[in-house]
Amino acid sequence: YDYMQFYGEASIGTPPQSFRLVFDTGSSVAWIPSKSCTSAGCTKHRRFNHTASSSFHSTPRRRVFEVAYATGRIRGVAVQETLRLNKAHLNRLPIGLVTETNGRAFIDYPFDGILGLSPESPALRRLLASKALPFPVFSLYLGDDHCENHALFGDVDMTHVKEEFKFASLLTETNRWAIALREVSVGGVATKGAEGAIAVVDSGTSYIGAAPSFVEELKEKIALEEDCSNWHTRPRISIVLDGATLELDPADYVLIERGRCLLTLMALPAARSPPLLVLGLAVMRKYHTLFDPSHNRIGFAPSGVGSGVPHPLGSAEDWKLVLGLN
Numbered sequence: 571y572d573y574m575q576f577y578g579e580a581s582i583g584t585p586p587q588s589f590r591l592v593f594d595t596g597s598s599v600a601w602i603p604s605k606s607c608t609s610a611g612c613t614k615h616r617r618f619n620h621t622a623s624s625s626f627h628s629t630p631r632r633r634v635f636e637v638a639y640a641t642g643r644i645r646g647v648a649v650q651e652t653l654r655l656n657k658a659h660l661n662r663l664p665i666g667l668v669t670e671t672n673g674r675a676f677i678d679y680p681f682d683g684i685l686g687l688s689p690e691s692p693a694l695r696r697l698l699a700s701k702a703l704p705f706p707v708f709s710l711y712l713g714d715d716h717c718e719n720h721a722l723f724g725d726v727d728m729t730h731v732k733e734e735f736k737f738a739s740l741l742t743e744t745n746r747w748a749i750a751l752r753e754v755s756v757g758g759v760a761t762k763g764a765e766g767a768i769a770v771v772d773s774g775t776s777y778i779g780a781a782p783s784f785v786e787e788l789k790e791k792i793a794l795e796e797d798c799s800n801w802h803t804r805p806r807i808s809i810v811l812d813g814a815t816l817e818l819d820p821a822d823y824v825l826i827e828r829g830r831c832l833l834t835l836m837a838l839p840a841a842r843s844p845p846l847l848v849l850g851l852a853v854m855r856k857y858h859t860l861f862d863p864s865h866n867r868i869g870f871a872p873s874g875v876g877s878g879v880p881h882p883l884g885s886a887e888d889w890k891l892v893l894g895l896n
Contacts, residue, residue, distance in 0.1 A: 576712050576719055576773065576851065577681040581654040582665065583623030589616050589682040593710065593721045594774030595747055595861070596848075597686035599637065600653070600693050601666030604646060611642070611671030615682040618667060625652040627662060635666045642673020653685075653693060655723065657702040664692050684774070689863060690745040697723055698863065709860045710773055711873060712851055731858050735869030736814035742866055747771040749868065750812035751847055756791040757805030763787045767845040769811055771859060771868055775836075778823065779848030782837040789833060794824065798831040809849070814870045816849070822856045 577592045582602060589602050603612035605619040620626045627650040636645045646668040653660045668683075687694045687708070698706040703724030710721050711730045720727070741748040747770060754764035763784025772779075780788070792804050804820040825832045834852035860869035 576710075578721055580685060582618060582651050583620070584625035584652055585623075586652075586654055587616070587618055587623070589618070590680065591683050591685040592681050592774060593687055594684050594772075595687045595710075596770070596772030596774040597684060598688045598690040598692070598745070599635070599666060599686045600663065600684065600691075601635075601637070601644065601646065601668055602683035604667040604669050607646075607669045607671070609671040611644070611674075611676045612668060614677060617682075620649065620651075620667065623651065625661065627651070637666075641676070642671060644668045644676075645670040655685075655697065658697055658700045658723065659702075660693060660696050660700070663696065687773070687861075688746060689740075706864045707860060707862045709858065710854060711858050712773070712854045726858075726860050730873055731871040733872050735858075735860055735871045737862070737865075737867040737869045738811040738813040740863070740866045740868060741768060744768075747861065747868060752810040752812060753808070754788075754810070754847065755808045756788065758808075759791065761787055761791065763845075764847065767847050769809065769847045769849055771849050771854070771861075773851065773854055773859075775848050775850030776852070777834040777836040777848075777850050778852050779836045779838045779846065779850060781840050781842065781845050783840070784845070784847075785835050785837045788835060792823075792833060794831055794833055796830050796832075798826060798829065801826070801831045809847070809853070813867070816853060816857060816870060818853065818856060823852055 577590045579588060580591050581588050603615050603617040605617045607617060629648050629650065633648040635648050636643060646666050649665055649667055650662040651665045653663045685693060697703065705724050708721065708723045709726040711727060712719050738749045741750060749769045751764055751767050751769045754761045763780060794801060794804055801820050801824045804824065807818040807823060809816040823834050825834055838846060838848065856873065857870040858873045862869060
């Protein structure tokens, strides 16, 4: 949706009710709108009717949950339900039913809810342990409107990979898909704002997020003219991770909207320790991303027409070749 949100179909309840869910690697929660929600952020979307589901379970004392987003807040109750995602069926999964929204949260978006896929996500942990998956991994291919976008659980589609995966080691002491950040350079010149920061891979964030001072440093070094007169000559951004280097050219980090050129940068709250560099969809559209938690790593490969390795992969040996485990 506008290159900035990517979502897929899943079903919840018995019999199944279909929803469009954002696959969000930056969140651990799953939520959908409840049929009882009359806020504008709910009524424009598919809503879950729990009275029509035989697999619905309420929680003791109807535990309340609340989440704040930049565009507003959502509030609801925590329940347990069955989630169906392709061949995987997860029974009694913790899910939030939204009963109230405020602000403009989600009014104009085409998706209905969110499926959190952070390392702490109950849904992801159970998916990766499911016998329905051939391998305990998942991959995200987030192209543009001219390409097929997909999330694959237990597999990776090598037809969308131009080069081999480069693997970055995960920082295991966090509850995020976090990676040690070695350096960020613009046009070959190292930045100061990256010092002491960690990188976080977050498919629920549209832009590249950083501390306000770092965003200003990047803007100054890139020197993009709003009238788009120089966007194609702007420098390359190199993000050096522990094990992989991600290269972003102007076409990857510049948006053209109504004749104006904008950088896909967003300021995060300054008081974060350690500072974060959030690698959102602006980065993930360029790189096919493979999440491999059992080996504490994430693989990055430039997206594109690849070598044509059959999908799904035919054997464990094929998979070991892709992961470089031989």
